[in-house]
Amino acid sequence: MDAELRAxxxxxxxxxxxxxxxHLGWVDExxxxxxxxxxxxxxxxxxxxxxxxxxSGGHQPAIAAAAAVELAYNFVLVHNDVQAGRIDQRDDRxxxxxxxxxxxxxxxxxxLHALARAALMRLxxxxxxxxxxxxxxxxLDQACLTLCEGQYMDLTYQDQLMVSEADYMDMIGRKSGAxxxxxxxxxxxxxxxxxxxxxxxxxxxxxxGTARQIRADIADLWGISGDGFTPSNVxxxxxxxxxxxxxxxxxxxxRRELGGIYMKRVLEPDDPPRIVAILxxxxxxxxxxxxxxxxxxxxxSAVSSxxxxxxxxxxxxxxxxxxxxxxxx
Amino acid sequence: MDAELRAxxxxxxxxxxxxxxxHLGWVDExxxxxxxxxxxxxxxxxxxxxxxxxxSGGHQPAIAAAAAVELAYNFVLVHNDVQAGRIDQRDDRxxxxxxxxxxxxxxxxxxLHALARAALMRLxxxxxxxxxxxxxxxxLDQACLTLCEGQYMDLTYQDQLMVSEADYMDMIGRKSGAxxxxxxxxxxxxxxxxxxxxxxxxxxxxxxGTARQIRADIADLWGISGDGFTPSNVxxxxxxxxxxxxxxxxxxxxRRELGGIYMKRVLEPDDPPRIVAILxxxxxxxxxxxxxxxxxxxxxSAVSSxxxxxxxxxxxxxxxxxxxxxxxx
Numbered sequence: 001m002d003a004e005l006r007a008x009x010x011x012x013x014x015x016x017x018x019x020x021x022x023h024l025g026w027v028d029e030x031x032x033x034x035x036x037x038x039x040x041x042x043x044x045x046x047x048x049x050x051x052x053x054x055x056s057g058g059h060q061p062a063i064a065a066a067a068a069v070e071l072a073y074n075f076v077l078v079h080n081d082v083q084a085g086r087i088d089q090r091d092d093r094x095x096x097x098x099x100x101x102x103x104x105x106x107x108x109x110x111x112l113h114a115l116a117r118a119a120l121m122r123l124x125x126x127x128x129x130x131x132x133x134x135x136x137x138x139x140l141d142q143a144c145l146t147l148c149e150g151q152y153m154d155l156t157y158q159d160q161l162m163v164s165e166a167d168y169m170d171m172i173g174r175k176s177g178a179x180x181x182x183x184x185x186x187x188x189x190x191x192x193x194x195x196x197x198x199x200x201x202x203x204x205x206x207x208x209g210t211a212r213q214i215r216a217d218i219a220d221l222w223g224i225s226g227d228g229f230t231p232s233n234v235x236x237x238x239x240x241x242x243x244x245x246x247x248x249x250x251x252x253x254x255r256r257e258l259g260g261i262y263m264k265r266v267l268e269p270d271d272p273p274r275i276v277a278i279l280x281x282x283x284x285x286x287x288x289x290x291x292x293x294x295x296x297x298x299x300x301s302a303v304s305s306x307x308x309x310x311x312x313x314x315x316x317x318x319x320x321x322x323x324x325x326x327x328x329x
Numbered sequence: 330m331d332a333e334l335r336a337x338x339x340x341x342x343x344x345x346x347x348x349x350x351x352h353l354g355w356v357d358e359x360x361x362x363x364x365x366x367x368x369x370x371x372x373x374x375x376x377x378x379x380x381x382x383x384x385s386g387g388h389q390p391a392i393a394a395a396a397a398v399e400l401a402y403n404f405v406l407v408h409n410d411v412q413a414g415r416i417d418q419r420d421d422r423x424x425x426x427x428x429x430x431x432x433x434x435x436x437x438x439x440x441l442h443a444l445a446r447a448a449l450m451r452l453x454x455x456x457x458x459x460x461x462x463x464x465x466x467x468x469l470d471q472a473c474l475t476l477c478e479g480q481y482m483d484l485t486y487q488d489q490l491m492v493s494e495a496d497y498m499d500m501i502g503r504k505s506g507a508x509x510x511x512x513x514x515x516x517x518x519x520x521x522x523x524x525x526x527x528x529x530x531x532x533x534x535x536x537x538g539t540a541r542q543i544r545a546d547i548a549d550l551w552g553i554s555g556d557g558f559t560p561s562n563v564x565x566x567x568x569x570x571x572x573x574x575x576x577x578x579x580x581x582x583x584r585r586e587l588g589g590i591y592m593k594r595v596l597e598p599d600d601p602p603r604i605v606a607i608l609x610x611x612x613x614x615x616x617x618x619x620x621x622x623x624x625x626x627x628x629x630s631a632v633s634s635x636x637x638x639x640x641x642x643x644x645x646x647x648x649x650x651x652x653x654x655x656x657x658x
Binding site for chain 2: 019082102104106107114117121124130134137138142145148149152153155
């Protein structure tokens, strides 16, 4: 996988690519090689590989597809960092936005968006028929569009106090489910799966991607860093399932308090722990965890009830466990 | 063309698409239909249609390709508006950035980027062979990547006083030439042109797109609005060929004065006319106009010397005249 991701940069000269390499952890801010670690894989890449493994008993056929969805996911991360004004990224490295400014970060994300498709073209080079490659490209385009629909809603909901659970679930289905579903579908297609198998794995991926987001929001709100830690969800006034649950199921006084905190321009130190206390009192953590668990069940039954044959169905279960464990850490 | 652009939105529900429709001039800020005008076409769409006309004697086969490059060009415009903080757009309508903020504008541009490729997929629906569609998609991806390389350089040069003419020409070849060349190539491919013809038309398009940018910069610097008009080039500290020429060919005092103005945080009212006066004294306008004229010659000879047969070569000349006239207005 690492080699395939690096191959997407083969022959590409210019400083733009140093920004992208920096984002992927390969070079430091000055373009010097970083400590030689393998590129950390996100859930999208892992899910593409797992889908191929489930279908054909091996990861190999899906490596180009996995690299493409990883690059697409990284495009989204780079633009989300600008949209959220995020200074720190994983591994305590500052975001492209922070080092090179918003204009360069927008441009770097655009580059990753184009590079993701260029990487998917490599399916042609390994003998995948042109019609299958076109279907894969169509799926990736549609997933990116659906993701933008979800991102539109997410940004809109930031300025809005009351969001229904149905609207929220619709939003994360697009924002967090679509690309994950596409990843699984592309992995299956690359491994030679027939259309119904690829469609079932796509549903698996959409449910898993959505469950992952809910678990990540729980992990963020009830962060392991303890006192003084401010959940990024709260800082960005992002809606999350626990918050939406609490806004609907708390007593009037608690609802008003939550609303008051979310209307503030600048949060005070006491606000994040108060939010979490109100969410705890409303049982919102358990509610959201239950919803994530049901989505995981839906993911499993999307595959088991589809009447399809898989060579290694256990790869899907293992991938789901990994994805949820990563999101919950 | 208008119908084809609108067809890219068929069946797409959600507010995200209202932002995109607003950008294209179809609806107002509240989503109500705007005065029913045809969507104004940019040079990319026109060049795709002209290339098809030159190859096959008709526009029709290239309509999907033209819509795709138009959408791609609009993606670039929407992101450039955020990067430049541009309030007003053509026709005195405020940019998406100004109405909905930078985060939504980044997301809207991302949506147009994905939509451009989805539009290109429609080539499959009109019977173009899958391998040709793949070649077209590959070309569009590569053009978008090259454009990002150029945009990286352009943003970097904003903070840099001395930029060599060679570096500058390399930059606008990527930023302004690549997508225009792709447009002509896709138009030719859609019209059934063999690879060598499509390659020649791509060169034609790259040269024309680069010439267009130089003419647009001249029009911007020596704007027709007269006194009090501040060229957007100057406001954004963008490098342009006339400025680069003057920085290299003016007397020391004038060079220092130019440098001093470009180092200011905020321009004073006298600065823009002073810049233009220095450029006039150095003969920079004539120099840049001469360079644009040579690029137009290069565009014409990329076609005439390639030993290819065109059914309607005059379409290319007419398109070039239209593109240059639009940029010079």
